[in-house]
Ligand SMILES: Nc1ncnc2c1ncn2[C@@H]1O[C@H](COP(=O)(O)OP(=O)(O)OP(=O)(O)O)[C@@H](O)[C@H]1O
């Protein structure tokens with residue numbers, strides 16, 4: 001029995017000249033909730049489609065529950081998934097849609113009503129799918145993913161369109177499933193959606209994995225930042241050069257220079273700026289902030 | 302494969318789809334067969350394209366299934382539409398990804414869907430047969446058509462062969478519908494392309510150059526349904542020729558579409 005729920009190595013997908021996913025390499029341990037974050041178009045859905053055998057990778061390899069992704073029939077019976085939003089037959093009811101998928105997958109239809117209740121659709125089970133609200137459709141998608149009583153659950157932006165209560169319910173549900181031993185791989189373009197529930201994180205930027213590891217490591221990884229600004233325009237470049245010359249990573253953002261470094265280095269920066277004839281109008285040490293890091297790791301550089 | 306077929310049948314038994322289609326089948330079967338007898342003395346003809354089918358022809362052993370046979374081409378077009386829509390909508394609804402996650406064997410998905418749709422087509426054909434034969438039996442006395450030969454051994458044989466020919470033809474049309482659905486991935490394009498081709502383009506081409514009749518897919522399948530050359534006619538397509546050429550079209554289409562379906566990325 002393998003120890004990883006998902007393990008991919010150099011997984012790539014090229015569309016024409018564009019690499020939608022480029023040499024993605026990461027592992028998701030069994031029994032954890034793994035957040036899969038990246039901005040729009042970073043390749044989350046494409047990666048998930050490759051893991052489900054829907055599209056063929058142009059390079060690399062992967063394993064799900066110990067089986068190669070070249071043979072999806074070996075692991076898919078133990079995997080539940082919702083990719084790129086819910087998709088059902090509009091003229092069938094929620095219940096009929098789930099019955100359809102249950103029979104297709106060779107599962108018992110006995111669980112269907114229970115699942116509908118679990119996602120809060122118990123009283124609308126017999127309404128046609130096309131009469132559902134956006135959030136209800138999303139919930140039906142989650143119920144469908146739970147049909148096989150999965151060892152691995154793959155959800156692509158499951159909280160999209162849900163109200164705050166719904167988002168909370170999904171979090172509670174995922175946590176409960178993980179506690180029972182289900183591995184969860186869940187994507188979002190917002191780290192804030194996932195930071196509360198993820199044990200593990202894979203971060204994508206333009207098809208490349210920029211971070212993979214425990215959530216707690218990401219926090220440790222984070223550098224405090226010093227934000228500095230001169231009294232006059234055009235001094236930012238000089239400040240940037242000073243910081244870089246001192247061996248710090250720095251960049252200009254939002255009309256100020258952001259320097260990675262401990263708060264005490266602010267004193268050195270102040271002195272160097274003074275020597276360069278710059279009077280600082282702002283000098284703020286800032287503590288690590290996840291969203292900021294995410295932005296830094298996944299944003300344009 | 303059977304799981305796919307069973308689940309597919311649940312979709313096909315949806316009341317609007319099932320009763321809608323069967324309603325159309327009943328209506329047109331009754332209409333075609335009734336007109337054959339009701340308009341028997343009309344100078345504008347009583348059969349498709351203004352052909353006149355006289356009392357002598359209707360009085361033959363095959364007379365009882367004449368109506369059934371003429372509605373065969375129409376059943377084919379219905380099958381084409383149903384098969385095309387049921388296949389292509391998996392792309393437009395995005396439901397194909399759910400299907401393939403639950404059943405990654407893509408050939409099995411195709412085979413299962415095909416079996417379910419064949420059953421649907423079979424129900425359609427049996428219903429059409431019952432309606433058109435019943436209508437013929439009821440209306441023959443009024444039209445002074447002798448029905449003596451209909452109930453003999455030759456009559457039973459005619460019923461059986463017509464039934465089998467219509468099944469072959471309808472499944473051929475349905476397969477073409479499924480192929481179009483897989484290739485075009487949109488119900489509207491697949492149906493409009495299929496219907497326009499069969500009803501308009503082929504007829505135009507044949508009108509321009511008559512010999513093309515022997516090579517058009519729709520004409521072959523229609524000829525199979527009507528059992529080859531109409532009796533007593535010199536023009537028309539030979540049954541065995543229709544079976545061969547039509548079979549080649551359907552087989553090539555099916556192979557190409559399945560190959561693409563199995564290989565192609567599913568990103569809808
Ligand atoms: N079928 C396709 N053909 C061509 N390019 C594609 C196709 N599917 C995806 N892409 C490209 O691959 C890249 C990654 O897309 P993907 O849908 O995986 O992003 P994502 O991370 O899921 O984004 P989002 O948060 O918007 O859902 C994008 O640049 C997209 O344009």
Ligand SMILES: [Mg+2]
Nearest residue numbers: 044045084156
């Ligand atoms: Mg996406």
